[in-house]
Amino acid sequence: MDYIKYKAIEELSESEAKEELARLAKLIAKADVLYYQKNTPSMNDWEYDQLRLRNKAIEQRFPESKRYDSPSEIVAPGPAKGFTKVRHAHPMLSLTNAFDDEDVKEFTCRVRRLLKVPNDTPIAMMVEPKIDGLSISLRYENSKLVQGATRGDGMEGENVTRNLESIKEIPKILPKNVPKVLEVRGEIYINKDDFLALNKRQANAGAKLFANPRNAAAGSLRQLDPQITRTRPxxxxxYSWGGVSNFYADTQEECLKDLRQWNFTINPLSELHDNVEDVLKVYSKIAAKRCNLPYEIDGVVYKINRIDWQNRLGVISRSPRWAIAHKFKTEQASTVLREIVIQVGRTGSLTPVARLKPIKVGGVTVTNASLHxxxxxxxxDIRVGDTVMIHRAGDVIPQVIGVINDKRPNNSQQYIFPNYCPSCGSKTVRLDDQSTRRCSNSINCSAQAIARLKHFVSREAFDINGFGAKQISQYYDWGIIDTPASIFRLREHRNKLIGDKESKILSTDKLLTAIERRRVISLERFIYSLGIRQVGKSMAGVLANHYGAIDTMRCALMQAVKMTSNAYLELININHVGDALVNELIDFFANFYNRKLIDELIKEITIKELKAPQVSDNYIAGKTMVFTGTLQSFRRDEAKSLVESLGAKVVTSVSKKIDYIVVGVDPGYKAMQxxxxxxxxxxEEELFGLIKLIS
Ligand SMILES: [Zn+2]
Incomplete structure (x- = not known):
């Protein structure tokens, strides 16, 4: 974005206004092309809106100067070059928005007026969550998927058929009884977790990060190479239909039912109600669930249920008069950026964090935000002292999305990212293909050592109860812990830990007991706890299953330095192990310091041997299941290993492919789905009943 300080609109002369309108038209057109056609937004939504608002305000003051190519007259550019164009049989409409309850009430009154139905006749409406993704139209002929197209400008979209092939939730063949020609409309989206993981992969690969899940979904679908789309979740x-050869439903409700029967995934939160009060209650209910949903939604949609009424209400300037989108309030606010703090992670990466003047955003007080x-x-050009815009989306960490230039203090200075590690003072380096800068000293940097220890005791690693971040930093500063192995020698320092405070005896002994309990550990947790770059929990499991023992793994990875070795061939052929990971693994074990750490640690602990899963003929083997809610007699990960040892597969998301869903207390959304x-x-009891049948 262009960071000249804007002049107040009242102070603009006519010629200045003309100049700025020309500049804005160019800037917005360029942003549109980058956003809609190249999937690489040059600015975030807020910045973009600011430009459009300013453009509109200038046009209002100088209507004579409005340009023929004014951005306020152009909706969105058509299909990008590179995709063939598709004309939609029925236009893909865009919904009008309601911003508060009054707008919704007004909508129902208008519908009643237009339909001329008396006040005591109920008007049933379907309430559906508005998924924040990318609209798509799927065309089926004789039950076969023949074409998929993006919305484009509503009349004409892009042919993305090949890119849809890898999306499991899009059936390629429908049952025989569907209409001969059927256009199904819906939303392509990406889960929040998958979005974060995708951005992590992008960062590791030095590629551009996606601004939000919607952007990631659009960018992933609109790839000219379907092979890339294939790798995106x-x-x-x-949620509806376009052109149909013979119409099959009388209501929106029936339509959804039919779509479900034809193996489409329908959002389970949809509800039918026949008065505006109940409909608004659903809005509040869905709004309250928003944070905990696996995907982003930005509002709910109300649709008149009766299709004959929908047809009578019709369409006005590309928006249906029988539906309206009730948007959630955007969770944005502005506040002062007090300080930029650089955190050093366990792999040495430097992450900037904004310390803010506390501000309420969406009911939560925010004091820190990500600066990416x-x-x-x-x-x-974010500077300390700036007034910045903060965006909070669900449970994702709040983000700084822009600077309010008019409020910049006159004496502010450009922020310079540190060339030296704020913890150990070593030089920081940034490889050409990566977006992160790292501390170059992996051995003697206390910030990294502390972060590694925190990772080591964390829930998914050694899971040492009561070992918080505070204690780790403190004990590290006292010089009584430095490496993972030293944690197991902490009992030698019991007196020092307690000091002269009797009140500390109980908590100290509790901590020491918790440490003793972890002297026996699974190989999977052990590998994960090492904190090798790119080795998350599931990859640790893959490696544990493959190598079976830490010595085997270590020997193999040391031999794999030679690319001609069998060990190298073996490594690159393990499922899910990509090039970047291969390099990280080899580097880790080539490092003498890391091997010494492992040696010391093995002296203190015992690694459980892996038993090969017994795949036998039982109710569990070969089945796929999902756990949801809190289990009472087992921890989730214990239950998971138990059923996996019996040959079951445990996945995290619900789909038609799963056999069982095991529900604990407060099961929530997944169970419903x-x-x-x-x-x-x-x-839980029924599951263990099945397990007992086996043993
Ligand atoms: Zn450092």
Whole structure:
């Protein structure tokens, strides 16, 4: 974005206004092309809106100067070059928005007026969550998927058929009884978790980060190379129809039911109600669930249920008069950036964090926000003392999305990202292909050592109860812990830990007991706890299953330094192990310091041997299941290893492919979704009943 300080609109002369309108038209057109066609937004939504608002305000003051190519007259550019164009049989409409309850009430009154139905006749409406993704139209002919197209400008979209092939939730073949020609409309989206993981992969690969899940979904679908789309975790919800050869439903409700029967995934939160009060209650209910949903939604949609009424109400300037989108309030606010703090992670990466003047955003007080990385700070020219815009989306950490230039203090200075590690003072380095800068000293940097210890005791690693971040930093500063092995020698320092405070005896002994309990550990947790770059929990499991013992793994990875070795060939052929990971693993074990750490640690602990899963003929082997809610007699990960040892596969998301869903206390959304799909629901007792049958 262009960071000249804007002049107040009242102070603009006519010629200045003309100049600025020309500049804005160019800037917005360029941003549109980058956003809609190249999937690489040059600015975030807020910055973009600011430009459009300013453009509109100038046009209002100088109507004579409005340009023929004014951005306020152009909706969105058509299809990008590179995709063939598709004309939609029925236009893909865009919804009008309601911003508060009054707008919704007004909508129902208008519908009543237009339909001329008396006040005592109920008008049933379907309430559906508005998924924040990318609209798509799927065309089926004789039950076969023949074409998929993006919305484009509503009349004409892009042919992305090949890119849809890898999306599991889009059926390629429908049952025989569907209309000969059927256009199904819905939303392509990406789950929040998958979005974060994708951005992590992008960062590791030095590629550009996506601004939000919607952007990631659009960018992933609109790839000219379908092979890239294939690697992206895209999902699909169906919600309506376009052109149909013979119409099949009388209501929106029936339509959704039919779509479900034809194996489309329908959002399980949809509800039908026949008065505006109940409809607004659903809005509040869905709004309250928003944070905990696996995907982003930005509002709910109300649709008149009766299709004959929909047809009578019709369409006005590309928006249906029988539906309206009730948007959630955006969770944005502005506040002062007090300080930019650089955190050093366990792999030495430098992460900038904004310390803010406390501000309420969406009911939560925010004091810290993410500044992404070095490039983002420079791109936005973010400075200490600036008033910045904060965006909070669900449970994701709040983000700084822009600077309010008019409020910049006169004496502010450009922020310079540190060339030296704030913890150990070593030089920081940044490889050409990576977006992160790292501390170059991996051995003697206390920030990294402390971060590694925190990782080591964390829940998914050694899971040492009561070992918080505070104690780790403190004990590290006292010089009584430095490496993972030293944690197991902490009992030698019991007197020092307690000091002269009797009140500390209990908590200290509790901690020491918790440490003793972890002297026996699974190989999977052990590998994860080493904190090797790119080795998350599931990859640790893959490696544990493959190598079976730490010595085997270590020997193999040391031999794999030679690319001609069998060990190298073996490594690159393990499922899910990509090039970048291969290099990280080899580097880690080539490092003498890391091997010494492992040696010392092995002296203190015992690593459990892996038993090969017994795949036998039982109710569990070969089945796929999902756990949801809190289990009472087992921890989730224990239950998971138990059923996996019996040959089951445990996944995290509900789909038609799963056999059982095991529900604990407060099961929530997943259980509902599974019931909707007719999947067998097991209580904890029922699951253990099945297990007992085996043993
Ligand atoms: Zn350092």
């Amino acid at each position: 895209l999902r699909f919800f169906a 990385n070095e490039d983002e700070i420079y791109r936005n 599974a019931r909707g799909m007719g999947i067998t629901v097991l209580t």
